[in-house]
Amino acid sequence: MSTSPAVPGPAAFLEQMMLIRAFEERSAASFAEGRSPGTCTCVGQEASAVGVVAALREDDLILTNHRSAGHLLARGADPGRLMAEIMGRSTGYCGGKSGTLHVSAKELGVILTSTIVGGELSLAPGVALSLSMKGSDAVVACFFGDGAACEGIFHEALNLAAVWKLPVLFVCENNEWQAFVHRRETMLTENIASRAAGYGIEGRTVDGNDAEAVFAAAAEAVERIRETKTPFLLETKTYRLRGHFEPDDQGYVDKDELATWRARDPIATLRSRLLSSGALTTGEAAAMDRRVAERLDAAFSFAAGSPWPSLDQLTTNVYA
Amino acid sequence: MRTITPYDAIGEALAEEMRRDATVLAFGEGIATKRHDLVAEFGAARVRNTPLAEGIIAGTAAGAAATGLRPVVDLLFAPFLTFSMEEIVNSAGKLRFLSGGQFSFPMVAMAMTGAGWGVGAQHNHNVEAWFVHSPGLKVVMPSTAADFKGLMKSSIRDDNPVLFFLDVALLHTPGEVPDGDHLVPLGKAAIRRPGSDVTLVSYAKTVHGCVAAAETLAAEGISAEVVDLRSLKPWDEEAVLASVRKTGRLVVVHEASRTCGVGAEIAATVAEEAFASLRTPIVRLAGPDAPAASSWVLEQAFVPQADAIAEAARGAVARTLSLATA
Numbered sequence: 001m002s003t004s005p006a007v008p009g010p011a012a013f014l015e016q017m018m019l020i021r022a023f024e025e026r027s028a029a030s031f032a033e034g035r036s037p038g039t040c041t042c043v044g045q046e047a048s049a050v051g052v053v054a055a056l057r058e059d060d061l062i063l064t065n066h067r068s069a070g071h072l073l074a075r076g077a078d079p080g081r082l083m084a085e086i087m088g089r090s091t092g093y094c095g096g097k098s099g100t101l102h103v104s105a106k107e108l109g110v111i112l113t114s115t116i117v118g119g120e121l122s123l124a125p126g127v128a129l130s131l132s133m134k135g136s137d138a139v140v141a142c143f144f145g146d147g148a149a150c151e152g153i154f155h156e157a158l159n160l161a162a163v164w165k166l167p168v169l170f171v172c173e174n175n176e177w178q179a180f181v182h183r184r185e186t187m188l189t190e191n192i193a194s195r196a197a198g199y200g201i202e203g204r205t206v207d208g209n210d211a212e213a214v215f216a217a218a219a220e221a222v223e224r225i226r227e228t229k230t231p232f233l234l235e236t237k238t239y240r241l242r243g244h245f246e247p248d249d250q251g252y253v254d255k256d257e258l259a260t261w262r263a264r265d266p267i268a269t270l271r272s273r274l275l276s277s278g279a280l281t282t283g284e285a286a287a288m289d290r291r292v293a294e295r296l297d298a299a300f301s302f303a304a305g306s307p308w309p310s311l312d313q314l315t316t317n318v319y320a
Numbered sequence: 321m322r323t324i325t326p327y328d329a330i331g332e333a334l335a336e337e338m339r340r341d342a343t344v345l346a347f348g349e350g351i352a353t354k355r356h357d358l359v360a361e362f363g364a365a366r367v368r369n370t371p372l373a374e375g376i377i378a379g380t381a382a383g384a385a386a387t388g389l390r391p392v393v394d395l396l397f398a399p400f401l402t403f404s405m406e407e408i409v410n411s412a413g414k415l416r417f418l419s420g421g422q423f424s425f426p427m428v429a430m431a432m433t434g435a436g437w438g439v440g441a442q443h444n445h446n447v448e449a450w451f452v453h454s455p456g457l458k459v460v461m462p463s464t465a466a467d468f469k470g471l472m473k474s475s476i477r478d479d480n481p482v483l484f485f486l487d488v489a490l491l492h493t494p495g496e497v498p499d500g501d502h503l504v505p506l507g508k509a510a511i512r513r514p515g516s517d518v519t520l521v522s523y524a525k526t527v528h529g530c531v532a533a534a535e536t537l538a539a540e541g542i543s544a545e546v547v548d549l550r551s552l553k554p555w556d557e558e559a560v561l562a563s564v565r566k567t568g569r570l571v572v573v574h575e576a577s578r579t580c581g582v583g584a585e586i587a588a589t590v591a592e593e594a595f596a597s598l599r600t601p602i603v604r605l606a607g608p609d610a611p612a613a614s615s616w617v618l619e620q621a622f623v624p625q626a627d628a629i630a631e632a633a634r635g636a637v638a639r640t641l642s643l644a645t646a
Binding site: 061092093094095096097098102104105106111112114116118119121122123124125126127128129130131133134152153156157159160163164316317318319320 | 345365368370371373375376378379380381382383384385386387388389391406407410411415416417418419420421422423424425426455456458479480
């Protein structure tokens with residue numbers, strides 16, 4: 001059995017989140033310049049990604065969705081290979097076949113990304129079944145949004161995982177938006193986690209913009225899953241600060257709501273807290289900025305300089 | 321050789337493959353209830369009942385298949401597959417390709433269909449062509465007890481998602497099954513009756529109609545060759561083309577509705593690849609573009625029967641004669 005992950009310090013969370021944010025913003029800029037396809041960014045949701053992923057062991061598995069860059073980068077994905085995938089280049093994690101929407105990286109334990117909203121929920125119990133039938137105590141973290149929580153498969157997946165006692169950490173990143181529809185139009189309750197009780201499992205809602213709080217809640221949930229062999233529904237309350245899919249000017253978003261959540265930006269909040277408490281010096285913060293910029297410069301030039309897939313790839317990997 | 325029903329042949333196939341490979345497991349709507357002998361031998365972890373929730377059954381199979389298990393799932397009736405199209409088509413069929421080959425999906429999804437039980441269109445709908453049209457999937461639909469067993473064993477051993485359609489009219493009719501480790505390869509047709517004047521291509525219950533028609537035709541001096549496709553994807557182009565090149569006439573027969581059915585693909589391929597061998601236009605004999613009714617007479621009228629098959633074959637042969645004398 002692998003050992004539990006070390007508790008990351010807040011500065012480590014900050015730098016990871018900065019990397020994710022900068023990656024997403026550069027990717028959006030690259031799209032605006034016509035150099036890559038549009039993406040579904042996770043801008044605003046970085047704390048949820050880094051907090052949950054930090055609570056996982058190396059042998060735990062991750063299922064993600066169309067808003068996956070945060071989960072992948074938090075798990076240690078190479079930003080160059082990730083951007084190469086988005087750009088459709090042969091050096092990407094999936095050889096350029098997945099593009100931005102379905103990136104899986106088996107070597108990182110990030111498997112079976114589905115971009116069908118709720119698709120990841122449909123796959124998670126089976127992955128957990130494999131783990132438990134092998135006798136492993138590893139867990140599956142399945143990331144989905146409040147939109148997926150309104151799909152029928154949400155019910156089927158949580159119910160089956162509960163009945164079969166499967167080790168799934170269901171992580172609902174409740175970002176208030178379901179493509180172009182506000183969550184308030186599609187559900188009457190404020191929280192998704194309260195639905196856990198209907199399946200006889202535990203659920204919890206946590207501030208999804210506080211990486212340390214997310215980490216603590218996820219670590220506890222993962223321990224509960226390993227102990228009780230029962231799934232757990234963790235809801236991270238966060239906000240999608242950019243639009244659904246580039247380009248999206250968010251003209252439909254309430255200005256006050258956006259302002260409220262911008263003021264709660266998980267990166268700015270943590271950075272200013274660490275700076276004002278003295279846990280981080282301005283020099284160290286500047287060094288982080290520099291490291292992130294350097295990594296992304298290298299990543300984007302690697303991706304842009306990578307070859308396209310050969311055309312015979314059109315029909316390879318269809319069958320095993 | 322023993323005489324057993326296809327239903328029992330499937331049970332034998334499951335038991336043998338579960339014995340052979342510890343990663344094989346079976347779950348679905350009532351499979352642990354109906355096949356208690358499997359639970360007794362392999363335990364409740366490997367033979368499981370599920371909620372009546374086809375989406376998560378298929379999704380769980382796909383997730384398990386991608387991570388080292390070989391699930392066989394029972395989704396009961398083919399129209400219920402509409403609830404699991406997402407998981408079968410978008411996940412099992414596409415994620416190998418989209419992931420650049422990082423994952424494979426060795427799973428089998430079983431579902432019953434076809435006329436015979438009077439259950440009506442929400443339990444009887446031959447939807448096999450939907451899956452033939454979806455990349456990354458394989459589709460089989462056997463006609464004999466031996467093939468039910470041999471194709472199921474091969475499907476379980478295949479590293480791809482296989483849709484396994486069970487024709488209800490055949491399921492409880494005993495037939496001969498060879499002893500031992502009986503495997504039938506996917507993608508290989510069987511010649512059920514050799515002939516030289518006309519080729520009848522079919523699968524599932526209408527194969528038996530073709531064989532009966534061929535017997536009638538033989539008495540009239542017309543020699544019909546009956547090709548049982550067995551696998552619909554991949555389908556055995558070589559066997560069909562070889563037969564048509566020999567006979568020069570093709571009648572394609574299936575119960576599924578005509579428009580964009582499997583027969584359309586076979587007819588088009590023969591027209592492309594063996595046009596010069598054809599002595600008459602290809603004939604398709606298929607179910608109507610209508611939902612299946614429950615009433616026995618309407619249900620039977622939906623299915624191309626032996627008389628109609630014989631008549632179509634006679635027509636094809638007569639047409640050659642009239643063309644030749646024109």
